Amino acid sequence: MEIRLLKKAAGLPMDLLLEADPSEGLVREYCSNGFVYEAAVDDELMGLYVLLPLTDGIVEIKNIAVAEDARGQGYGKRLIQHALYEAERLGFGNVEIGTGNSSVDQLMLYQKCGFRIDSIDRDFFTRNYPEPIFENGIQCRDMIRLVYTF
Template sequence: MLKQVKEINDEIKELLLLADPSIEMINQYISESSIYTIEENDLIGVIVLKAVNESTLEIMNIAVSEAYQGKGYGKLMLKEAEKIAKHSGYDKLIIATANSSLNQLALYQKCGFRIQEIEKDFFINEYKEVIMENGIRAMDKIILSKLVC
């Protein structure tokens, strides 16, 4: 279902910016990551995976086009990322999001991820602009993990 891409075009970049509003932050991790898309006539979603160490793979970015949100594509991409991690020999998959990302936190936990760590003030210290979601300021980075079965 997922197709690996070697270069990001403007359409993929726009999707990445849905999940991470800083192109500077995206540029920091994109060159060391594997990028996968899901398409059915249109670009539906993108997921970016990066090795943290020999046993852990991190989902650096996951985004679904607004027209396709709420239709199960995010969950599908997370399941595919788990298959990629297992096939590549990783034991653990991690993903991080902001304290204000309520829908993402719910999705990740529904897919079996558990809160592992909270990095206080990450979004205050690392992002120049104030990020607001759901009427909540993004301040803390919540890191979730899942053992790959």
């Protein structure tokens, strides 16, 4: 798998980005202010992530998504490892990531990759998304914030 920085002039793979975040407006905003990395095997898009600098020392993984037919094969973990490598290479000391209270698989993966739960933003999803989001039979209401420190 090759992971590369997507050039700003290239079109965004919106279908995949919207699988991780259903707000096209928010996705376009943080993609324009951050770095979009795509992972491909033989030029077939397998996944992507977005790094968004927040301060001089903190960067956030804003979006991480794996193509549906590539899930369960370790691509998500490899994307996170690459994001951590890039964040450290770029000089950031902390990497943040947020996910919904209903995203149990993501919560498990992030913790396995060394992230620690830092805070909960109650009602984040009900405040910021017009339509209710359901995942794993649970309404996604709260943003669980995790942090990785080098």
